[in-house]
Amino acid sequence: MRRRVPRAEDGRVTEIITGLHMSPLELLALSGAVALVLARWLPAAARPPVTIAAGAVFVLSAIVLSVAGIRWQMLPVLAGAALALPFAVSPLLRRRAGRETRRARWWLALPGSLACVGLISAGPAAAWAFPVPVFPEPSGHFAVGTRVTQWTDPHRPETATAERGDRRTVVVQLWYPAQRSPADAQRAQYLGRTEREAHTVSDALARYIGLPGFLVDGVPRAHTHAVFDAPVAGGGGRFPVVLFSPGLGGVRTQNTAWAEELASHGYVVAALDHPYDSAAVVLTDGRTITTRIAAAGDPDEDEKRSAETSAIRAADLSFVLTQLGRLDRGEIAGSLTGRLDTGRVAATGHSMGGGAALQAARQDRRFDAVIDLDGYPHDPAPSSFDQPVLALTQAITEDTDPRYLPRLGKVLKLSTATSYRLTIPGAAHITFMDGPLYLPPVPSLVGSLGRTESQRVVAAASLAFLDSTLRHQPGDVTGALSAYGDLSVQRPGGGR
Incomplete structure (x- = not known):
């Protein structure tokens, strides 16, 4: 369910996704963070483009949110993505430098990925529990x-x-x-x-x-x-x-x-x-x-x-x-x-x-x-x-x-x-x-x-x-x- 409500940070109308109580910008940052974590588990050919796209979406969204004002509910999302980012980007940098890329064994990487996903998931859960209130539309004709x-x-x-x-x-x-x-x-x-x-x-x-x-x-x-x-x-x-x-x-x-x-x-x-x-x-x-x-x-x-x-x-x-x-x-x-x-x-x-x-x-x-x-x-x-x-x-x-x-x-x-x-x-x-x-x-x-x-x-x-x-x-x-x-x-x- 979507509804347009005003946001106080800038006085403009911003769309809020009422099921999660997150703005589109926050959802972009969330999506980028999740994609950064999941990129490690994709086929080899898909990992580089997904990592680059997810990293760009996350970084740009985080910058704009920092300017507009970050809600505390987004801090776990930022923390989870920050933990995943070095591990996601490091293989790309090593390949670009012509160095051998190394990947951790799946059984070593899995706990870290789960921990990052857990942190990131805490963001929408907190936004759902403590949302920006969305007031019901008055039903009268005035x-x-x-x-x-x-x-x-x-x-x-x-x-x-x-x-x-x-x-x-x-x-x-x-x-x-x-x-x-x-x-x-x-x-x-x-x-x-x-x-x-x-x-x-x-x-x-x-x-x-x-x-x-x-x-x-x-x-x-x-x-x-x-x-x-x-x-x-x-x-x-x-x-x-x-x-x-x-x-x-x-x-x-x-x-x-x-x-x-x-x-x-x-x-x-x-x-x-x-x-x-x-x-x-x-x-x-x-x-x-x-x-x-x-x-x-x-x-x-x-x-x-x-x-x-x-x-x-x-x-x-x-x-x-x-x-x-x-x-x-x-x-x-x-x-x-x-x-x-x-x-x-x-x-x-x-x-x-x-x-x-x-x-x-x-x-x-x-x-x-x-x-x-x-x-x-x-x-x-x-x-x-x-x-x-x-x-x-x-x-x-x-x-x-x-x-x-x-x-x-x-x-x-x-x-x-x-x-x-x-x-x-x-x-x-x-x-x-x-x-x-x-x-x-x-x-x-x-x-x-x-x-x-x-x-x-x-x-x-x-x-x-x-x-x-x-x-x-x-x-x-x-x-x-x-x-x-x-x-x-x-x-x-x-x-x-």
Whole structure:
């Protein structure tokens, strides 16, 4: 399977072979390296031309890759070819000099050839395990635009730096229905407004989850399908709004594939960076704020901190909704003025963000619906609320987490509207974000749905719920949701 995606090194479109997650140039270097090793085992007449051609292809590809930027996944390929090159070229040089050519016995050469092939094979295996993410094409009829803004709440102090008198500031990225851009238009960088910001955020995320940064160096190279500051789609209608809060330590872009899919179907998605919580937040003045969230090691203290974090996030969501209302009314300048339907709004989030979305809806009745993507509610005193909820979860049992289901069930029962819990077979916690696109496809880590199927299922279930609750489209939402997993329906009054 082939797909054209932008590469961040030079901003041009480069074809990626999605099965191996390698570019044509990398495949050329790989082919040359393999041919160098195999040339020794060809008939005598074929060895010289194959060796010369393979060596030329490999050397030229390696030089170009060195200029463009070599991914770490190519280092084993280069090492294997470098070991094979002297043995492949030496007989040719001896023959050219008129000297007798000598070949090692096959049983002596075979271990070396196998070792070189093993090294070279490690390259595509690593590229497959840690690829440059390829984002699924949005399926809606709208193109997608994006922009980043920063807002400061003058009424809330920043509790993480209260001694300095700071006010709470959030960074928000909007994905919205847009007009079609030219085919050669630059697509938005993943993880940041610039490649530098993307690398800053990627490195911070790697540190947060305890991975060496080089393992995911393909992530900040990726571009998405959205175009920065693309003109808003014509027609003059207003679009329903979906606010999104990421997981603990997560960043606003962590669900880009999901956001682009919703935007292509006519929604505006506003995703938040929560400073001092998100792994890294790059402000407009260039400052980078890293997380201050850390486990205390005491369950009671950790739950107290989680409740405090959830409350701050819920307040952030309400503040951003207020700002979006001001943007729609023209009190804040922007191309989306008059296009935001802030009377049809959903609060959503992943993990910690999902719990915060539930809390925000309970405290702020301007939210009309909630989507909780595998999030545990940390609100210490939940009370009844009017909004319908879709809770998407992995398969959870008392053995995996004895608190999760009772807590989530308790909150869902507090809703006076019909709510849904959808358990997606084969899902893991990371299934509900972009992680499957660039992490090793290990079921215990990213689930067993596959890289693109994970994105499709989560977005399709979200759209079925949003179309029903925000757009009030006719149809059997229960049947639509049931197609994606095991559905439990919580009706008002405790009925099922």
